[in-house]
Amino acid sequence: MGVRMPDTNDWYRLFTENAVRRNAANHELGRARYELTQLLVQGQAAGLTVTYMTQLAHVSRETAHKLLREEREEAQPLEELADG
Numbered sequence: 001m002g003v004r005m006p007d008t009n010d011w012y013r014l015f016t017e018n019a020v021r022r023n024a025a026n027h028e029l030g031r032a033r034y035e036l037t038q039l040l041v042q043g044q045a046a047g048l049t050v051t052y053m054t055q056l057a058h059v060s061r062e063t064a065h066k067l068l069r070e071e072r073e074e075a076q077p078l079e080e081l082a083d084g
Contacts, residue, residue: 037067044068 006014036057043053054064 033067037071040064040068041071 036059039057040050040053044050050061050064050068054061057064
């Protein structure tokens with residue numbers, strides 16, 4: 001008894017289903033990353049240390065500092081536009 005190989009339609013369906021799952025996972029990952037960034041910014045504004053927040057969030061200090069830096073860099077051009 002051999003293993004049946006999918007036919008052309010099955011391959012198309014399998015790859016399409018996989019692509020849909022990966023796109024959904026990427027979307028959710030982006031949402032979670034944005035939420036984490038906002039929590040880090042708010043926590044920092046509330047006086048929490050990055051070390052403490054990374055322990056709560058289970059991320060590295062490097063990741064937390066990177067997200068905070070990216071957020072500041074994105075916000076800075078907007079502040080410059082508002083001032084100008």
